[in-house]
Amino acid sequence: xxxxxxxxxxxxxxxxxxxxxxxxxxxxxxxxxxxxxxxxxxxxxxxxxxxxxxxxxxxxxxxxxxxxxxxxxxxxxxxxxxxxxxxxxxxxxxxxxxxxxxxxxxxxxxxxxxxxxxxxxxxxxxxxxxxxxxxxxxxxxxxxxxxxxxxxxxxxxxxxxxxxxxxxxxxxxxxxxx
Amino acid sequence: xxxxxxxxxxxxxxxxxxxxxxxxxxxxxxxxxxxxxxxxxxxxxxxxxxxxxxxxxxxxxxxxxxxxxxxxxxxxxxxxxxxxxxxxxxxxxxxxxxxxxxxxxxxxxxxxxxxxxxxxxxxxxxxxxxxxxxxxxxxxxxxxxxxxxxxxxxxxxxxxxxxxxxxxxxxxxxxxxxxxxxxxxxxxxxxxxxxxxxxxxxxxxxxxxxxxxxxxxxxxxxxxxxxxxxxxxxxxxxxxxxxxxxxxxxxxxxxxxxxxxxxxxxxxxxxxxxxxxxxxxxxxxxxxxxxxxxxxxxxxxxxxxxxxxxxxxxxxxxxxxxxxxxxxxxxxxxxxxxxxxxxxxxxxxxxxxxxx
Amino acid sequence: xxxxxxxxxxxxxxxxxxxxxxxxxxxxxxxxxxxxxxxxxxxxxxxxxxxxxxxxxxxxxxxxxxxxxxxxxxxxxxxxxxxxxxxxxxxxxxxxxxxxxxxxxxxxxxxxxxxxxxxxxxxxxxxxxxxxxxxxxxxxxxxxxxxxxxxxxxxxxxxxxxxxxxxxxxxxxxxxxxxxxxxxxxxxxxxxxxxxxxxxxxxxxxxxxxxxxxxxxxxxxxxxxxxxxxxxxxxxxxxxxxxxxxxxxxxxxxxxxxxxxxxxxxxxxxxxxxxxxxxxxxxxxxxxxxxxxxxxxxxxxxxx
Numbered sequence: 081x082x083x084x085x086x087x088x089x090x091x092x093x094x095x096x097x098x099x100x101x102x103x104x105x106x107x108x109x110x111x112x113x114x115x116x117x118x119x120x121x122x123x124x125x126x127x128x129x130x131x132x133x134x135x136x137x138x139x140x141x142x143x144x145x146x147x148x149x150x151x152x153x154x155x156x157x158x159x160x161x162x163x164x165x166x167x168x169x170x171x172x173x174x175x176x177x178x179x180x181x182x183x184x185x186x187x188x189x190x191x192x193x194x195x196x197x198x199x200x201x202x203x204x205x206x207x208x209x210x211x212x213x214x215x216x217x218x219x220x221x222x223x224x225x226x227x228x229x230x231x232x233x234x235x236x237x238x239x240x241x242x243x244x245x246x247x248x249x250x251x252x253x254x255x256x257x258x
Numbered sequence: 259x260x261x262x263x264x265x266x267x268x269x270x271x272x273x274x275x276x277x278x279x280x281x282x283x284x285x286x287x288x289x290x291x292x293x294x295x296x297x298x299x300x301x302x303x304x305x306x307x308x309x310x311x312x313x314x315x316x317x318x319x320x321x322x323x324x325x326x327x328x329x330x331x332x333x334x335x336x337x338x339x340x341x342x343x344x345x346x347x348x349x350x351x352x353x354x355x356x357x358x359x360x361x362x363x364x365x366x367x368x369x370x371x372x373x374x375x376x377x378x379x380x381x382x383x384x385x386x387x388x389x390x391x392x393x394x395x396x397x398x399x400x401x402x403x404x405x406x407x408x409x410x411x412x413x414x415x416x417x418x419x420x421x422x423x424x425x426x427x428x429x430x431x432x433x434x435x436x437x438x439x440x441x442x443x444x445x446x447x448x449x450x451x452x453x454x455x456x457x458x459x460x461x462x463x464x465x466x467x468x469x470x471x472x473x474x475x476x477x478x479x480x481x482x483x484x485x486x487x488x489x490x491x492x493x494x495x496x497x498x499x500x501x502x503x504x505x506x507x508x509x510x511x512x513x514x515x516x517x518x519x520x521x522x523x524x525x526x527x528x529x530x531x532x533x534x535x536x537x538x539x540x541x542x543x544x545x546x547x548x549x550x551x552x553x554x555x556x557x558x559x560x561x562x563x564x565x566x567x568x569x570x571x572x573x574x575x576x577x578x579x580x581x582x583x584x585x586x587x588x589x590x591x592x593x594x595x596x597x598x599x600x601x602x603x604x605x606x607x608x609x610x611x612x613x614x
Numbered sequence: 615x616x617x618x619x620x621x622x623x624x625x626x627x628x629x630x631x632x633x634x635x636x637x638x639x640x641x642x643x644x645x646x647x648x649x650x651x652x653x654x655x656x657x658x659x660x661x662x663x664x665x666x667x668x669x670x671x672x673x674x675x676x677x678x679x680x681x682x683x684x685x686x687x688x689x690x691x692x693x694x695x696x697x698x699x700x701x702x703x704x705x706x707x708x709x710x711x712x713x714x715x716x717x718x719x720x721x722x723x724x725x726x727x728x729x730x731x732x733x734x735x736x737x738x739x740x741x742x743x744x745x746x747x748x749x750x751x752x753x754x755x756x757x758x759x760x761x762x763x764x765x766x767x768x769x770x771x772x773x774x775x776x777x778x779x780x781x782x783x784x785x786x787x788x789x790x791x792x793x794x795x796x797x798x799x800x801x802x803x804x805x806x807x808x809x810x811x812x813x814x815x816x817x818x819x820x821x822x823x824x825x826x827x828x829x830x831x832x833x834x835x836x837x838x839x840x841x842x843x844x845x846x847x848x849x850x851x852x853x854x855x856x857x858x859x860x861x862x863x864x865x866x867x868x869x870x871x872x873x874x875x876x877x878x879x880x881x882x883x884x885x886x887x888x889x890x891x892x893x894x895x896x897x898x899x900x901x902x903x904x905x906x907x908x909x910x911x912x913x914x915x916x917x918x
Contacts, residue, residue, distance in 0.1 A: 084711040087629040087681060094634070095681045098641045102679075105648045106822045106837045107737075126645075128638045129435055130443065148435075179766035183646040183655045205651045205798050205840035233650045233800060250649035252798060267693075267700035335661035340633050442635065444656035444831045447759045554757050561759060571829045574666025578746070581668070581698055584873055585691045585728040585887060589809040590790030591874070592855040600785040 090124065097125035104248030105237065109202040109211040111194055111245050118241035119161050122189055123147055127159055135161040157186060164191045165218055168225045174236050182233040185251065193217040194242040204253040212258070215240060215247070223255045282324040293317040302510060302533025303327075307569050308334035309441070309460040311509045311532050328573035331462075335570055339441065346434045347506070348495040352413040355490035355511065362414050363484040364517065370411025375489060414486040415515050415526055424517065424524040427451075447561045454549075454560060458542040459531045462569025469557045469567060470541025478548035478558045480518035482527065482540070487514045489534045514539035516547050525550075542567075630677040631709040636660045640678045640833075644824060647835040652797025652842075653765070654748050659831040669702055670828030672725045672744035679723055679740065680710045687714070687721035692729040692871070692887035699727070716890045719907050728791065730812040732870050732888045733907035735821035737838060743806040745827035748834065750794040750804040770802050773845065781850055793852075796843045803834055805842070811854045811871045815910050816842040858914025862886035865895035869914030 087095065093115050100112040101122070114121055119135075120143050127133055129148030134157035135141055144151055144161075154160060154173040162170050170188070177185030197216020200223065203209075230236070235251025249255065294301060294317035304316045308331045315334060323329040359375020362368045389395050418424040430451070432438075440456040449457070458466070474482065491508040498504060513530035527547025529539045548558035557563060566572060628634070636658075643657040662670050662677075680686065688703040690696035694716040702725060703714050715721050718731040727744040735741060751761040754772040764770070773794060780788045791807040795816070805813050806825055816823060816836050823836040836842055846852045861868040863875075863883045870891065872884035886892040897904045910916060 083626075084708060085625060085627045085629045086711070091629050091634070092681060094637070095679075099679070099681075101641075101645060102648065102822075105645055126638055126642050128635050130639065131642075180762060182650045182653055183643065185646070185649075187642075187645070206648075206837040208839045233653055235649075237645065237649050252649060252651060267695035267697045268704065271697050271701050332661065332665060333663075336663040339636070339660040339662075340628060340631065342633070441658065441660070442639070443658050446656060554760065561757060565758075570661060571666045574668060574670075575746070575829055576667075577665055578667030581727075582691050582696060583728075583807075585809055585871075586791040586807045588872075588874055588887075589811075589855055590788075592857075593786065593788050593790050596853070596856070597784040597786050597788065604785070 093121065094125040097121045100246055101125065101239065101248065104239065104246050105250050106206050106248075108204065108206045108249050108253040109213045109247060111242075111247050114241075114244050114246050117244055118191070118246070119143075119163075119189060122239065122241075123159075123161070126187070131159055132157050133159045133161070136163045137161065158184070160186050160188045162188060162190050165222070167219050168221060171222070171225050171229060174229075176230065176234040176236060178234055182235070182251075185234060186236045187239065188236050189239045189241060191217065192240040192242055192247075194240060194245050194247055199258045201256040201258055202249075202253050203256075204250075206250070207253065213247075223257050226255065278324075282321075285321050290314065290317045290321050293320050299534065300325075303463055303535055303538075304330050304334065304533075306531040306533040306535055306538065307331045307460055307462055308338065309456070309532065310334045310338040328569060332570050332574070345496050346437065348497070348503070349433075350492040350494075350511075352488075352513070353410055353416070355488065355492055355513075356409050356508070357407075357411055357488060357490045359489040360411055360486055361484075362486045364414060364486075368414055368486070369417055370408055373407040373411075375407075413515060415517075418485070418517075418524060422523075424526055426526070445564065449560055449564065454546070454564065455529070457564045457568070458529045458546065460569075461538065461542060461564075461567035462572065463535060463538040465567040465569060465572065466538050466541045466545070466563075469563045470544040472557045473544050473548045477556070478544070479552070480520070480525065480527075480544075480548045482516035482544045482547055483519065484540060485515035485517045485524075485526070487536055487540060488512065489536070510534050512536060512539045514543040516540065516543040518547055627709060629710065630680055631662060632660060632674065632677050636674070637678045640674055643833050644675065644678070644835065647824070647833050648822070648837050650801070651836055651840045652795075652801035652803040652834055654762075654803070654832040654834045657831055657833055659828050662828070664702070664705065666829040667746060668698060669725070669727060669744040671826035671830075671833070672727070672742045672828070673702060673705070674828060675742045675824050675826045675833070676706055676723060676725045677710065679742075680706065680712050682711045683722075684710075684712050685715050685720055685722045686712045687716060687718065687724045688726070689724070689729060689731070689889075690727040691873075692731075693889040695889065716893075718888075718890060719905060728807050728809075729871070729887060730808055730815045732886075732891045732909045732911065734910055735819065737820045739821045741821055741823045743808070743823060743825045745804070745806045745825045745832070746829070747792075748804065748825070748827040748830050748832035750792075750802050765801060768800065770845075773802060777845060778847070781847070786853070787846070787850070794845050796841075796845060797836060798840055799843075801834075802845065803836075809855055809871055810844070810852070811857060811911075813842065813844050813852075814854070814916050818842075854916070857884075858911070860884045862892055862895070865892040866899060867892060867895040869911055870909070 096115040100114045104112045119140055123143050127147045127149045131149040132152035133144045133149045134152055134154045135144055140161055175186040193216035197214045200213055200215055202211045230251055238249040240247040294313050301313050301316045305311050319330040319333040360373045386395050415424055419426045438450045438452040440453045445453050489512050492511045493508055494506045495503055496506050510533050512534050516527045517524040527543040529542030529546055545563045549560045552558040639658055643655045647655045662673055664670055686706050688699045690699035706712055707714050718733045723740050725742045749761050751764055754776055755761045777787050791809050792804045793810050793813050794802050795805055797803050818839055820838050822838055826833045844852045857872050858869050860872045862885050864885050867886050871887045873887050874882045874884055876882055894904045894906050
C-alpha cells in the first residue's frame with residue numbers, strides 16, 4: 081500500500097491560512113494569526129483558475145496570475161484585494177450575490193489597523209452576545225455604507241489584514257459604530 | 259473490558275474486503291491485458307461512465323472489482339479527480355471524425371453514404387455452446403469492400419441545415435479553460451449546455467436507457483427519428499506550450515443525432531460519449547430532444563434525468579441504505595409510539611364520558 | 615515554457631487525497647456557508663474513493679481541514695466502532711497521517727453521521743456532519759430549482775402547513791430525525807438526520823458545525839453562537855425523544871439518547887448511543903481515572 085503522503089510546505093501554509101480564515105469568519109471580531117503577511121497567502125489558499133480577481137495593487141497581479149485566476153474588473157470579481165481603502169467607491173461596485181445564490185457575493189480583503197481606531201460593537205452569528213473592537217484605517221462612513229448596500233442574505237465578506245493578523249466580518253455581522 | 263472487546267468494526271471491514279477479494283483471486287498484468295483485449299465494449303462503457311479515456315486503467319478497474327461495474331466506474335472517477343489538468347484539447351468536429359460506422363434512419367441514402375460498420379444488429383443471437391464442448395470460436399474474416407467508405411463524412415444535420423430543415427445551434431466559440439467543466443463546478447439549473455452534454459456523456463447506460471425508453475414509449479413529447487448514429491475515432495489535438503500542435507492520440511467516440519418532426523422545422527437532440535455505446539447515445543439524445551419545455555418532475559425534464567442517470571451517485575445512494583440507520587429509526591419510533599399513546603388516551607377519556 | 619512548468623512534481627497521492635484545486639473550491643464554499651448560516655451553497659463535490667452516500671461530503675470537508683496534527687474522531691450512529699466510521703477514520707489517517715481518537719474531548723475534528731456527541735463541544739472543535747439530503751423542503755418540493763427559489767423568498771409556508779397537518783392528523787409533529795430548523799432567523803435547514811435529541815445542541819453552541827452533502831453537492835454551516843430553532847408552533851412545544859429516563863444496560867449511564875435493543879421475550883433493553891460516553895461510564899465504574907466533559911443534557915433534561 082502507498083505510504084502516507086506528506087504535506088508540501090505550500091500545502092501546509094495554505095492549510096494554516098484557511099484555518100485562520102475559517103476561524104476568523106466563524107468568530108467575527110476576533111483576531112487570528114496567519115502564517116505570513118496577508119494578501120499572497122490568502123490568494124494561495126483560496127483562489128484558483130475558476131476565480132475572477134481584482135487587485136488594486138499591481139504588484140499583486142503576478143501572484144494572481146500564478147493561481148490561474150483571471151484578472152477582472154471590480155464589478156465582476158469574486159475576490160477583491162483592495163489594499164488600503166481610500167474611499168467608499170469600492171463598496172458600491174462589489175458583487176453582492178442574490179437571494180438565490182448568496183455565495184456569488186464577493187470576498188473583500190482590505191488592509192486595516194486592528195489595534196486602534198473607532199470602537200465598533202459587533203453582534204450576530206459567531207459573536208457571543210456583543211463584542212467591542214477597534215478597527216482603524218478604513219474610510220469614514222465605511223460601516224454605514226456597508227449596512228446600506230447589503231440586503232441579507234445577499235452581501236459580501238470582509239477580511240481585514242494587519243500584518244499577519246486577520247479579522248473576518250461576514251455579511252451576517254451587524255456592526256454598530258459607537 | 260466487555261464494552262471495548264466488542265469493538266470489532268475495524269477487523270470486520272478488513273475481513274469482509276478480504277472475502278470479496280478472495281473470490282476474485284490474485285491477478286497480475288496478464289489478466290488486465292486479457293480483459294482489455296477481449297471485452298472492448300465493456301471497457302468502452304466503463305470509460306464513458308467514468309469520463310476517463312484509458313483502456314488499461316479501465317481494464318485494471320474491472321479486474322480489481324471483479325467486474326462490479328459501479329465499483330469499477332467509481333474507482334476510475336476517484337482516480338481521475340486527482341489528476342492534474344495539463345491542457346484542454348482542440349474541439350473535435352463531426353466532419354473530422356474518423357468514422358467506422360454511421361447510419362441514418364431518416365434517409366435511404368445520405369451524403370457520405372450509409373456505413374454499416376461493426377455491429378451485431380443483424381447477427382442471429384445464438385449462443386455458441388459448442389465452445390463449452392471444446393471447439394474454438396473463430397469468426398469469419400472480414401472481406402474488405404472494393405471501394406472503402408469515406409473516413410470523414412459530414413453530419414446529417416449539416417445537410418438538413420443547408421436545406422433549411424433544421425436550425426443548428428449557434429457555434430459556441432468558448433475555448434480551453436473557459437469551457438464549463440461539470441467535474442470542477444456544481445451542476446445548477448437551468449444547466450449550462452456544456453454541463454448537460456458532459457453529464458449525459460458520463461451518465462450510467464442502464465439509467466439513461468430506462469428514462470430515454472420511457473420518453474420513446476410516449477412519456478415524452480417527441481418521438482425520435484435517428485438522424486444518425488456514429489461510431490468513430492477522434493484525433494485529440496493539443497497545443498504544446500511552445501505553440502506547436504500535436505496529436506496526443508485517438509479516442510473512440512460514439513454520438514447520436516435524433517430529430518423530432520413536429521412543426522415547420524426539425525428539432526434536434528444530441529449526445530456523445532467516450533467509447534462505442536450506441537444504446538446510451540440514442541437514449542441520451544432522446545432525452546435531450548425531449549427536454550425543452552418538459553414538465554417539472556417528468557422523466558424528460560433536465561433536472562430529473564441528469565440527476566437520476568448519474569451512476570456513481572445513484573448507485574452509491576442505493577447501497578448506502580445498507581448502512582445502519584438505527585438512530586433515525588429510533589427517533590421515528592419515538593414519535594410513532596407517542597402519537598399512538600395520545601390517540602389511546604383520547605379514546606379512553608372519551609369512552610368514560612357519559613353518553614348523551 | 616514547457617509542459618513540466620504547468621504541472622507539479624509527481625506524487626502517488628496528494629496530501630489528504632484531494633488535490634489543491636478541490637481543496638480551494640471547498641475552502642471558498644465553506645467560508646461562504648459560514649457567512650450565511652444554514653444556507654445551502656453548491657459545490658463541485660469531487661469523487662473520493664468511497665461510494666456516494668457514504669459520507670463523501672463530510673469526508674471532503676475533513677480532508678480539506680486536516681493537517682498532520684489534527685486529531686480526528688469519526689462516529690456513525692454515535693459509535694466509533696461502527697463499520698463505516700472505522701472505514702472513514704482509517705481512510706483519513708491513511709491519506710493525511712492524522713492521529714485519531716475516540717474521546718470527544720481529545721478531538722480537534724469530529725466527523726459524524728446521525729449524532730452529536732453527548733459531551734459539550736468546545737470553541738476550538740469542529741463538527742462535520744454527513745448529510746444525505748441537504749434539502750429540508752424536499753418532502754414538500756422535490757424539485758431542487760423550485761426549492762432553491764423558495765429559500766430565496768423565505769417561502770416556508772408549505773413546510774409549516776405540513777407540520778400543522780401532522781399535528782391535526784396524529785396529535786404531534788411526526789418528524790423523527792432531520793427536524794427542520796430555522797437558522798439565524800432566515801434559512802430553514804435540515805440538521806442532517808440527527809435525532810431531535812441533538813438539535814438543541816446546535817443552538818448557540820460554542821463549536822462550529824459544517825454540514826456537507828457529497829452526492830447532492832451542497833455545503834452549509836452553523837457558526838458558533840448562532841440561533842438554531844426547530845420549527846414549532848408556540849402552543850405545541852418541541853419534543854425530543856423520551857429517552858431522559860432510560861438507563862444503559864451495559865454502562866449504567868442514564869439520561870442520554872439510547873439504542874433500543876429488542877429482546878427475545880418481547881421487551882426492550884437500552885444501550886447508550888454515544889459509545890465513547892458508555893465506555894467512559896464503564897471505566898469510571900471500574901475505578902479507572904477517566905476525564906469526562908460536561909454534558910449538554912443534565913439528568914435527562916436539556917437546561918434552558
